[in-house]
Amino acid sequence: MIRVTENLGIIRDLLASAAAEAGRDPDSVRLLAVSKKQPVDSVLAAAALGQRDFGENTVQEGLEKIRAAADERLIWHFIGHLQSNKTRVVAENFDWVHTIDKPKTANRLSNQRPPELGPLNICLQVNIDNEPSKSGTSIDAVPELAAACSELPNIRLRGLMCLPAIREGFEAQRQPFAKLRELGEALQDSGLAIDTLSMGMTADYRAAIFEGATIVRIGTAVFGARK
Numbered sequence: 001m002i003r004v005t006e007n008l009g010i011i012r013d014l015l016a017s018a019a020a021e022a023g024r025d026p027d028s029v030r031l032l033a034v035s036k037k038q039p040v041d042s043v044l045a046a047a048a049l050g051q052r053d054f055g056e057n058t059v060q061e062g063l064e065k066i067r068a069a070a071d072e073r074l075i076w077h078f079i080g081h082l083q084s085n086k087t088r089v090v091a092e093n094f095d096w097v098h099t100i101d102k103p104k105t106a107n108r109l110s111n112q113r114p115p116e117l118g119p120l121n122i123c124l125q126v127n128i129d130n131e132p133s134k135s136g137t138s139i140d141a142v143p144e145l146a147a148a149c150s151e152l153p154n155i156r157l158r159g160l161m162c163l164p165a166i167r168e169g170f171e172a173q174r175q176p177f178a179k180l181r182e183l184g185e186a187l188q189d190s191g192l193a194i195d196t197l198s199m200g201m202t203a204d205y206r207a208a209i210f211e212g213a214t215i216v217r218i219g220t221a222v223f224g225a226r227k
């Protein structure tokens with residue numbers, strides 16, 4: 001686990017310097033450590049260094065880690081594709097869902113969220129490059145889906161998330177993130193109180209930070225290659 005300890009120090013420094021270079025407060029960028037396909041010991045090693053936010057992309061694996069690390073009071077983010085027959089487990093166990101792309105899933109999560117846990121934080125996943133292979137709502141459907149989600153009692157719409165097509169080079173990587181930022185600004189202009197852009201991974205976090213990412217979802221740079 002020495003590697004996780006070292007990696008976490010390195011990535012924290014890299015995020016802070018990217019934020020500073022972009023003229024942003026380093027505290028405005030939150031590191032979501034993506035622990036999918038990594039052992040729970042790696043989660044515990046990161047938690048021992050103060051890392052609080054962790055991301056999982058399958059319900060079963062996520063649930064196992066949430067239970068195994070229950071004493072740590074961590075914040076768990078669901079970042080995978082969510083099938084509607086699995087919403088209950090997510091509503092009862094996670095703190096955030098980044099991948100809402102239909103009103104049906106949002107409705108189910110709101111209905112199934114135990115009110116005593118407080119609202120479930122959600123982001124709308126936007127298929128920013130309009131790729132047939134990827135989930136996410138189309139750009140055009142964002143305003144209506146956002147408005148619908150903002151009405152639901154037990155979820156709280158926090159913002160937008162994207163997973164762009166792979167691009168080489170900083171300037172090229174910025175383009176889809178700029179588009180997501182503009183979509184978020186349009187929602188704010190329409191009166192929605194959103195505060196989150198979930199964008200950027202190991203290969204492109206720097207471009208995402210330059211375009212205003214408030215959550216970067218980083219797996220490999222924290223935990224090493226996945227099994």
Ligand SMILES: *Cc1c(COP(=O)(O)O)cnc(C)c1O
Pocket residue numbers: 034036057079080163201202203217218219220221
């Ligand atoms: C796996 C995953 C990540 C992290 O990817 P890395 O390249 O390992 O940083 C981020 N977001 C989502 C949605 C993922 O599935």
